[in-house]
Amino acid sequence: MNDRSTPLGSGKAWTAARVAIAVVAGLLATAGTLLSINVTIPPFRVSFTWSLFLPVLVALAWGSRYALVAVTAGLVWLFPFLLWPNNGWGSAVNAVTYSLWIVWHGYCADKRRSRPTLTNNPYVAQAAYSVVYAAVTSTLFPLSFRLNPAFWPPGAAPSIPADVVVAIVVKGVLIQFLVVAFCDTLAALPSVRRVLGLPVGRTARYTWFILAAATLAGIALCMMDAMVEGYLFSQTFTLSALWRATTQDVVRRLFLLITCVATGGVIARFVERRLDVEEQLEESSQRYATLFRSIAQGILCVAPDGRITSANPAAEQLLGMPLHDLVHRSLHDACWDTVREDGTPLPAAEHPASVAARTRTLVSEFLVGMTHQADGARRWLLVDAVPQAASHSAGAPHVYAVLTDITRHRRHEHERRTLQEQLFQSQKLEATGLLAGSIAHDLNNLLSIMLGYADMLIKLPGAAGSDVFECASAIADASRKAAHMTRQLLAFARRQVFELRVVCLNDVVTGFRPMFDGLTGENIRLVLRLAEDAGLVKADVSQMEQVLLNLAANARDAMPAGGDLIIETANAVIDADYAGTHPGVAPGEYVRLSVTDTGRGIDEETLKRVFDPFFTTKNRGEGTGLGLSTVYGIVTQHGGSISxxxxxxxxxxxxxxxPRVHEQKTASDAGTAADASPFTGLTVLVVEDEPAVRKLCCSMLSAMGCTVVQAQNGEEALALARSTSGLRLLLTDVVMPGMNGSELYDRLVREYPALKVVFMSGYSREVIGRHGVTEARSRYLQKPFTAGELQTRIREALGP
Incomplete structure (x- = not known):
């Protein structure tokens, strides 16, 4: 019987069928005991109860529950009382020992089904029970006769001879062992296993041949016994002794036959299990080979000296070398160019395979770089080196090296770190921009006063050539430089107010060429490579010129001995892959502007800080460090990116x-001639919460011939407007306590629809935008400003 098997049948119907079969097997066994082979030892009879193989077969096949059903419902416990009525109370002892024998084998079968071990092997279990049976029968069985006569057989013997007890014990042990061997052999037959609902192994087909040979051998032994007996007693070799045999002769020869068949069964079981083991080994080998070939990781079997003895297809792909070239090649060969994580060469003794072979321990996740033999590219591999556990030799064991390709993961990790650095850089620039924008308003108010009054002093009659003129000019120059620096800060912070036009970058570059020539000098050659089909962009032309100016100045400083300054334009289409690795860039159409120099270049550390404000590599006093940060701010404020x-x-x-746009180019503005007193008779309401700036604006407007009415806040301005006739223009600050400039204009324009407005502010574009001032609805004047700039904005606001 196959100890590892489990019943194929399942369900309530099959359970009921097995119960019924167990009951019938018990009844047939009980009835069959009446046909047992008996040997009489007057007044006792020793019986060979062959029919008990039926409940034992049920026990071995289905377990203890069905064995118990066969013993109780099948009345197996009753057979000693029917077979040996003269034993009296001795039959009760036999009923218990034989019933427990059948249930015991069912219990061991249950154990074998869950976990086969030597102790629950049917023959070992029978040997253990034989000891118990012999002890009980030798002691309790004779003692039970002293209780006789029993009420059911009045003629039961009061005692039993010791030699009869010994015969019964020997007979019982022998018959039980033979029955178990016979049932175990029977349960190994394919046809019997199908009837019992047990799985049939492929090796069970050999059982028939072995049992047939054992049966023939048993018959031959019986014939040989008869012939030898005939020769000994009648001095003739004849088979007639077979049918002239006594009962004892028949029993002896039957035992010979049964012993041969049982021995054949044991041999069949041994052969079956041996074939099962070989079959399992073959299946295991096939599973291993399939796993070895199909696993995604590369696997190398490496000898102690580093030679590769076998490899799977994944290893062939990882290393770029076919199997016939890999085998017998050393893992430490120079062609692999094996390096550590930091790029330094990895010595052979430190290779994880060598360490695992030397120390006989697992080496996990050791990162190495190896050269792919097909494309020459570097592959980064995590190596897990596992020494063969089955190696018991004195030398180093073979090692399995498991290779996991993390080249793509490593590249993604590098890209992730790059993105993190770019994000950190962007956040740092954003924080600096917020600081720059917050101080711009106060600086611009102060600079407005300084620049405005200095400009007025310069224009005083007779001031030219005087000390006052010189001082005022110096103040004006310093104020303009300071104002330029605040504009650079706002440009870096992306908070300037732009006048966006649809332009072609080719026109901006060619229009700015004279400035390039004056800036770069004769030792630098300007090379323009402008694409004829370059698309249009929406940009502030003056800011584009600022970008070109700063980049050209940076290139000039990088080429003190001369060189080439190359400016290129071209159309570009950005896909999702490029956009995914460049923060701030979305997929779409773009116009590319490239500015390249052939100068001394920038080292890696400086490159990380190149857009930082106030960072410069020039000598002290030679630069503000705002040139490239201004370029960065202008570009990003235009929705672009720079690298x-x-x-x-x-x-x-x-x-x-x-970003490329598909719109019509914006027409150029026509100039307007200046006038000495351009706005004579123009009534202007000036609203400014800073007294010094308000006074300056009033002075400038008065010098232009305007009639000026001034207020320090919105509420006062509303009252003055209602009491002032002929009001045509409102000049107001944007951010003021209480009512802001945009709200003031909205309320006034409902009463005076013809009223025009010029907004002024020192705050950034985002701030004034939050207060309702946009480029589309009004003219805007950025502080600080001169009288000329104020005059230009007023003329634009009034229109033709």
Whole structure:
């Protein structure tokens, strides 16, 4: 019987069928005991109860529950009382020992089904029970006769001879062992297993041949016994002794036959299990080979000296070498160019396979770089080196090296770190921009006063050539430089107010060429590579010129001995892959502007800080450190992106991407001639909460011939407007306590629909935008400003 098997049948119907079969097997066994082979030892009879194999077969096949059903419902416990009525109370002892024998084998079968071990093997279990049976029968069985006569057989013997007890014990042990062997052999037959609902192994087909040979051998032994007996007693070799045999002869020869068949069954079971083991080994080998070939990780079997003895297809792909070239090649061969994580060569003794073979311990997740033999690219592999557990030799064991390719993961990790650095850089620039924007308003108010009054002093009659003129000019120049720096800060912070036009970058570059020539000098050659089909962008032309000016100045400083300054334009289409690795860039159409020099280049550390405000590599006093940060701010404020690539000694290239638009180019504005007193008779309401700035504006407007009415807040301005006739223009600050400039204009324009407005502010674009001032609805004047700039904005506001 296959100890590892479990019944195939399942369900309530099959359970009921097995119960019924167990009952019938018990009844047949009980009835069959009446046909047992008996040996009489007057007045006792020793019986060979062959029919008990039926409940034992049920026990071995289905377990203890069905064995108990066969013993109780099948009345197996009753057979000693029917077979040996003269034993009296001795039959009760036999009923218990034989019933427990059948249930015991059912219990061991249950254990084998869950976990086969030597102790629950049917033959070992029978040997253990034989000891118990012999002890009980030798002691309790004779003692039970002293209780006789029993009420059911009045003629039961009061005692039993010791030699009869010994015969009964020997007979019982022998018959039980033979029955178990016979049932175990019977349960191994394919046809019997199908009837019992047990799985049939492929090796069970050999059982028939072995049992047939054992049966023939048993018959031959019986014939040989008869012939030998005939020769001994009648001095003739004849088979007639077979049918002239006594009862004892028949019993002896029957035992020979049964012993041969049982021995054949044991041999069949041994052969079956041996074939099962070989079959399992073959299946295990096939599973291992399938797993070895199909696993995604590369696997190398490496000898102690580093030679590769086998490899799976994944390893062939990872290393770029076919199997016939891999086998017998050393893992430490120079062709692999094996390196550590930091790029330094990895010595052979430190290779994880060598360490695992030397120390006989697992080496996990050791990162190495190896050269792919097909494409020459570097592959980064995590190596897990596992020494063979089955190696018991004195030398180093073979090692399995499991290779996991993390090249793509490593590249993604590098890209992630790059994105993090770019994000940190962007956040740092944003924080600096917020600081710059917050101080711009106060600086611009102060600079407005300084620049405005200095400009008025310069224009006083007779001031030219005087000390006052010189001082005022110096103040005005310093104020303009300071104002330029605040504009650079606002540009870096992306908070300037732009006048956006639809332009072609080619026109901006060619229009700015004279400035390039004056800036770069004769030792620098300007090379323009402008695409004829370059698209249009929406940009502030003056800010584009500022970008070109700053980049050209940066290139000039990088080429003190001369070189080439190359400016290129081209159309570009950005896909999702590029956009995913460049923060701030969305997929779509762009116009690319590249500014490249052949100068000394920028080292890696400086490249990380190139857009930081106030960062400069120039000598003290030679630069503000706002040039490239201003470029960064202008570009990002236009919705574009800028990147830089450089290598020391090989120049630097700045690449700018501006979103492409499909609109008509904006027509150029026509100039308007200046007038000495352009606004004579114009009534202007000036609203400014800073007294010094308000006074300055009034002075400028009065010098232009305007009639000026001034107020320090919105409520006062509303009252003055209602009491002032002929009001045509409102000049107001945007951010004021209480009512802001935009709200003031909205209320006034409902009463005076023809009223025009010029907004002024020192705050950034975002701030005034939150207060309702946009480029589309009004003219805007950025502080600080001169009288000329104020005059231009008023003329634009009034219109023709």
């Amino acid at each position: 830089v690539s450089s290598e020391p000694g090989r120049g630097t290239s700045f690449t700018i991407l501006f």
